[in-house]
Amino acid sequence: MSEKEKEVSTGGSSRRDFIKNSAVAAAGFMIVPRFVLGGKGFIAPSDKLMIAGVGAGGKGESDIAAFSKSPRAEIAYLCDVDDRRAAKSRERFPKAKYYKDWRELLDKEGKHIDAVSVSTPDHNHAIIAYHAMAMGKHVYVQKPLTHDIYEARMLTEAAKKFKVVTQMGNQGASNDGTRQLAEWYDAGLIGDVHTVYAWTNRPVWPQGIPWPATKSEVPKELDWDLWLGTAPQKDYVDKLVPFNWRGWWDYGTGALGDMGCHLVEAPFRVLGLQYAKDVQASVGTVYVDEFKQGRFPESCPPSSHITLTFPKTNKTKGDITVHWMDGGIQPERPEELGANERFGDDGNGTLFIGTKGKMMASTYSRDPLLLPTSRTKEVSAPQKYKRVPGQENGHYVQWVDACLAGYGKMEVSSPFEVAGPLTEALLMANLAVRGHELKGGSSLKLIWDNANMKVTNFEAANQFVKRQYRQGWNLTA
Missing domain, CATH: 3.40.50.720 (NAD(P)-binding Rossmann-like Domain)
Incomplete structure (x- = not known):
């Protein structure tokens, strides 16, 4: 075969030269920076x-x-x-x-x-x-x-x-407010905290009511069986989806589940709280007629006041009492707060009471204030906790960046090692609410064995520590 015949139609170059030149060109292409290929700010x-x-x-x-x-x-x-x-x-x-x-x-x-x-x-x-x-x-x-x-x-x-x-x-866990509160506390500006109040105007959905007696037709766009998931099989009822499920124990966790993680997060961070050791509750009731109280165990109560006791931490000198109030119940206004000054925001807030003073914040730990509020501008504490850029939206971006960095490479504000114990404390508070119902409305202090995840003095409450999933649904594979 002649040299001419060995050539291919590549502009007169031999196949060998073509492959060689193509490889060189490809190598050169591969080392071009991504931002040149995709423009400034391009992310592959x-x-x-x-x-x-x-x-x-x-x-x-x-x-x-x-x-x-x-x-x-x-x-x-x-x-x-x-x-x-x-x-x-x-x-x-x-x-x-x-x-x-x-x-x-x-x-x-x-x-x-x-x-x-x-x-x-x-x-x-x-x-x-x-x-x-x-x-x-x-x-x-x-x-x-x-x-x-x-x-x-x-x-x-x-x-x-x-x-x-x-x-x-x-998302309030990524706000500046919770870090400001921690810096004030670490600087000793309010002394040793022994009592915390957190309150909310929730529920803003129906609670303390009987399950609807009339079933409704399932909307064609909704897969009711998938929506139920782990929950017991029940007929579809109107107005449960998409919002009012919060007030039913089979699906929701009431006011505590809705707002507790926003309002009790700051005390957990500031005081280093972990697992509560006991809890007690009193709850509001409704009247079905002039003489008869209504008790509807399937539904969360219309209001409650719950008291949790946490053991001493490395940031406190003794036990800490945390009061949770919902349904519009609020603690007494601090005497240091002016008559016309806001106490939290829109029916929600958190108050820390220390041996030398008090401090408070609104929902998501916004608007942190020392009391009296004039003190907020009169004193200062060194900044020791890194802020999260972007505030509430930064909570989302922070997680994205941490995922891309890889496990253990970057800090996030509410990892499960923190969020888990916080959630457990709030759910333990709900144990007291449900235990109160089981006792026919009588007050009872539940003693908690954290290592074994059980109430030691009222066995009936333990049925709510781990519920039974509907057949065919399992937590683990």
Whole structure:
């Protein structure tokens, strides 16, 4: 064969030269910086966190939107049992593949997913999060972390076992306010704290009512069986979805679950709290007629006052008493607070009482103040805690960055090692609420054995530490 015949149609170059030159060109191409190829600020798909949002409506919608504000995050998958609730997120992220069943999502797309955001009703938080973690996926889970104490302990341990980055959705944990409170306390400005009050105007949904007697037709867009998930089988009733489930024990955790993680987070951080040792409660009741009190054990009470005792920490000199109040109940206004000054915000707040003074904050630990409020500007404390850029939205971006950095490489504000014990304390408070009901409205102090996760002096309350899942649903694989 002649040299001419050995040539190929590559502009007169031999095949060998063509391959050689192509390889050189390719090598040169590979070392061109990504920002040159994609423009300034370009982030390669391989450098993005591929997120699956389970629960795409309501709070899930705002969570997903917040993640998307990070240029390093991509909303790759959406999942919701209700097509109506998912509509806005699907419109906003048209490239995201959509599923109704989170199990199918993880099974089919698991190898493409880096992280999972869980924004479903409380009763399905743990099962979704645990299965994602077992697959090595980082997880962001809305507050409260779980529905049951046992689930909270399992997720806390799973974060370490599977070495994944975790964050609970109590965004106030990333605010400056909680860090400011901690700096004031560490500087000794209010002495040793022995008592904390946290209060809320919740519930703003029906509680203390009987389960509806009339079932309704399931909307065609809703998969009712998937919505129930771990909960007992029941007929669909009107107005339960998408909001009022919060007031029913099978699905929600009442006012404590809705606001406790926002209002009690600061005391946990400031005082180094972990697990409570005892709890007691008194609850409000309703009247079904002029003479008869209504007791509806399926529903959370309309109001409650709960007292938790936490053992001494390395930041306190003795036990700490934490009072939780909901349904509009509030503590007595501090005498140091002016008659026309606000006490918290919109019916919510947290008050620290120390041996040398007091301090308070609003929802999400906003607006931290020393009392009297004039003292806030008169004294100062050295800044010792790093601030999270972006405040509340920074809570989301922080998690995205930490996931990309890898397990143990970057601090997050509410990892499960912190969020787990916080959630357990709030759920233990709910044990006292439910125990109060079991005792026919009588007050009872529950003594807690933390190591064994059980109440030692009232066995009936332990049925709520770990509930029975509906057949076919299991927490672990």
